[in-house]
Amino acid sequence: MLDCLPERVEPLGLADVGRSFRGKLPVRCFERLAPLLHSNEGELAVRLEFRLDERRIRTVKGTVEGELNLVCQRCLNRLRFPVDLKFSLGVVSSEAEIDRLPDGYEPLLVSGEPIPTRALVxxxxxxxxxxxxxHEDGMGGCETGYRNPEIPEKENPFAVLKKLKS
Ligand SMILES: [Zn+2]
Incomplete structure (x- = not known):
């Protein structure tokens, strides 16, 4: 369910009139995220505000909250990753405008065509x-089991033993 969040948004026009949306997007709708996920359950709560700021810059401010189940690259088990992000985008329609964007805004380059809301998020x-x-060591680290040999171990006592033997 997208609730009030539209399928597509056209940031230039929406910023001019000033519109806000709130809704939820299911994690499974994010195609590029899929390869990083342990499972695609759940949904992310999204707020988007399209505004003209005091300098007449078209902006998109947003928040995304929820949780993703990523794959830990060391043990390949589920890694719960809390999502709590805020972003401020300056909507631009040319490369030249990117350089003129004041600090604090990341550029969002658009053509004037509506873009899928989920792609923006x-x-x-x-x-x-x-x-x-x-998994961070401070939070219990990885569960025992398979460990990806390509990710170096920070403190592996056996590595020291190996060195002593050779
Ligand atoms: Zn792990």
Whole structure:
């Protein structure tokens, strides 16, 4: 259910008139996120505000909240990843406008055609996910079991033993 969140948004026009949306997007609708997921259950709560700021810059401010089940790249088990992100985008329609965007806004380059709302949200979620998600040692670390040999172990006592032997 998209609730009040439309399927597609046209940021230039929406910012001019000033519109806000709130809704939920199921995690399974994010296609680019899928390869990173342990499971695609759940949904993310999304708020989007399209505004002209005081400098007449078209902006999209948004929040995304929820939880993703990522794959830990060290043990390959489920990694619960809380999503609680805020973003401020400056809507631009040319590369030249990107350079003129004041600090505090990330550029959102648009053509004037409506864009899928989920693609807009997915871009921001992808930016918030670490490049190599792993269970943090401070939070209990990985469960025992398979460990990906490509991810170096921080403190592996056996590595020290190996060195002593050779
Ligand atoms: Zn792990």
């Amino acid at each position: 997915e871009d921001e979620v992808l930016l918030a996910i670490p490049a190599i998600p792993v």
